[in-house]
Amino acid sequence: MVKKSRRVIFAVLASTALVSAGLTGSAGADEKNPVPSGSAAGPYVDAEAQLAEVRAAQLHSEGRWAGSADPGKKGLQRETREDLYPKFTDKELADRVAEDQKRRANAPAPDPDAGEVMATELVAEGLRVDIYTPPPGMSPEHLADILRKQGKKGVEVVRHGKAAAMPMAPGDCAYGSARTFTCPVAFWTNNGFEDPLVRFNDHTPAQWPVTNAVYKWHQTPNIDSAYRFNSCPFQAGARCVDVVSANYGPVWTGRWSGFFPTATQSGPYRENGQVIQLNDYYTPAGWTRNNTVTHEMGHALGLGHNVYSNDVMYFQANMREDIGGENPALLASIYSVYR
Numbered sequence: 001m002v003k004k005s006r007r008v009i010f011a012v013l014a015s016t017a018l019v020s021a022g023l024t025g026s027a028g029a030d031e032k033n034p035v036p037s038g039s040a041a042g043p044y045v046d047a048e049a050q051l052a053e054v055r056a057a058q059l060h061s062e063g064r065w066a067g068s069a070d071p072g073k074k075g076l077q078r079e080t081r082e083d084l085y086p087k088f089t090d091k092e093l094a095d096r097v098a099e100d101q102k103r104r105a106n107a108p109a110p111d112p113d114a115g116e117v118m119a120t121e122l123v124a125e126g127l128r129v130d131i132y133t134p135p136p137g138m139s140p141e142h143l144a145d146i147l148r149k150q151g152k153k154g155v156e157v158v159r160h161g162k163a164a165a166m167p168m169a170p171g172d173c174a175y176g177s178a179r180t181f182t183c184p185v186a187f188w189t190n191n192g193f194e195d196p197l198v199r200f201n202d203h204t205p206a207q208w209p210v211t212n213a214v215y216k217w218h219q220t221p222n223i224d225s226a227y228r229f230n231s232c233p234f235q236a237g238a239r240c241v242d243v244v245s246a247n248y249g250p251v252w253t254g255r256w257s258g259f260f261p262t263a264t265q266s267g268p269y270r271e272n273g274q275v276i277q278l279n280d281y282y283t284p285a286g287w288t289r290n291n292t293v294t295h296e297m298g299h300a301l302g303l304g305h306n307v308y309s310n311d312v313m314y315f316q317a318n319m320r321e322d323i324g325g326e327n328p329a330l331l332a333s334i335y336s337v338y339r
């Protein structure tokens with residue numbers, strides 16, 4: 001059943017703007033580790049062990065997790081007021097898209113060496129996919145090497161060029177510079193709601209602006225993002241994505257981890273098992289915590305990497321914090337179908 005009018009998607013690559021204006025300066029940058037944040041980072045935590053713990057806790061209580069120590073009083077922040085972050089109207093969305101297009105036209109071309117690092121492994125729950133955001137200055141190859149040495153399976157670097165060549169049919173796999181993971185797409189099902197409901201269960205301290213990021217994405221039409229603080233009680237049809245942070249050492253700034261039901265990485269997401277991990281190791285330099293939180297959350301909703309180098313969904317952490325217009329427009333398209 002198609003419940004909402006499908007948006008007309010102009011799957012036009014702004015490729016001329018992307019390739020015509022020269023390179024960003026970061027190609028071939030030294031792979032030096034940014035300065036760790038010292039005492040704020042806390043003791044080193046094994047990211048895989050933490051992930052296993054979080055998932056075990058999710059399974060233990062129907063996928064809900066409230067097991068961590070209370071990291072603060074974030075539940076009282078202004079950003080938890082959903083009514084202050086209404087959905088974009090068609091006009092607001094169109095204005096934002098136009099802004100994005102203008103920005104791209106004036107921007108330098110993306111770093112041709114930029115790439116994502118992805119690890120895929122077929123496990124009992126489905127196809128597990130981890131996507132890593134490298135810190136500025138670290139090449140995807142270097143990050144991939146670290147991950148392989150750590151014993152991570154199915155590690156590969158996916159180049160910008162490959163993403164840019166993603167097939168455009170059936171129309172809701174790309175919008176401007178925004179991309180889905182795969183085509184056909186992976187998506188959250190409605191489960192009886194008019195819009196699918198994704199609840200982000202925040203276990204991080206105040207330095208990570210999870211509240212703010214949740215409601216930025218909530219403004220996207222056709223998909224609802226809700227904020228929960230350290231507890232995600234059962235709600236029929238809704239799901240929880242845990243958001244945690246720790247000192248994971250000098251690897252990535254953020255990591256999204258989830259399960260696809262099939263090896264083709266398309267179709268409905270598995271209801272449980274998506275987790276976002278945010279690294280306390282790094283002090284922001286050339287990126288912001290808001291950028292990283294917002295970016296990983298975009299993955300959780302179904303977005304792949306944006307091909308525009310100054311977008312919040314670009315491969316590498318950067319200074320961009322707003323969700324732009326093309327990312328929401330692409331999500332609005334994906335979720336214009338009731339399924």
Ligand SMILES: [Zn+2]
Nearest residue numbers: 131132133315
């Ligand atoms: Zn990413």
